[in-house]
Amino acid sequence: MKKAVAIRHVNFENLGILGSLLSLRGYQIDYYDAGRDDIRAINNEDTDLLVVLGGPISAAQHFSGALRYDFLDHELALVKQRLAQRRPTLGVCLGAQVIAQALGADVISLGVKEIGFAPLTTLAAQDDSPLAPLADTPVLHWHGDMFTIPEGARCLAGTAVCPHQAFDYQGFALGLQFHLEADHRDIERWLIGHACELELAGVAPQSLREQAARHGTQLEQRARQVFARWLDNNEPRM
DSSP states (O other), X not given: OEEEEEEESSTTSSOTHXXXXXXXXXXXXXXXXXXXXXXXXXXXXXXXEEEEOOOSSOHHHHHHTSSOOHHHHHHHHHHXXXXXXXXXXXXXXXXXXXXXXXXXXXXXEEEEEEEEEEOOSEEOOOTTOTTGGGTTOOEEEEEEEEEOOOTTEEEEEEOSSOSOOEEEETTTEEEESSOSSOOGGGHHHHHHHTHHHHHHHTOOHHHHHHHHHHHHHHHHHHHHHHHHHHHHHHGGGO
16 A cells, blocks of 8 residues: 655645545555654655645744744755655645755745635646646635745746746656645635634635635646646656
């Protein structure tokens, strides 16, 4: 049985629809909860897929020394080792920023929050891009930081607010600033967990509820295609 390990920073930002897809593909899924479980116990050698999920911590502030969390240092070390071994690695939001940092890129503050469902305004046109199924489908944005594109990686998508929304690194590592994994049926958990952030950003919860209801079903279908496309290319490595 293939093994997937997911590093989770807050309970409701989980694997979502990716989790059900991995289960259908025969993966054993192990969660490690940052701040409770020891990230250093994760063994790259017996982990076929590592997924580093999102969370409300600012990687830009952490890695600049302003706000430090020991587990992020452990995540960075784990991902650096994994990338050196060319093992399949997926990062979402904060997780994508950790991968970018591991590859020597920077994480910077946008100065604004990009929250809500909206299409990617620039999308790599290459047929081999894992994001090709998205086309003009609105995706869930929920962030205030952005990674720069690591050397040797290609930028796959962006928006006017955040020009670096996704990157592919040599086929085996994928960083997504947006949340393809989020299950629209769980949007209320996100609204509760990020209530303070929404209030500070002036984003109305009802607006996000309506967007999730309007776009969630189509986005789930396209997201499954994206993840399946990427896994198809990486499972021969496992």
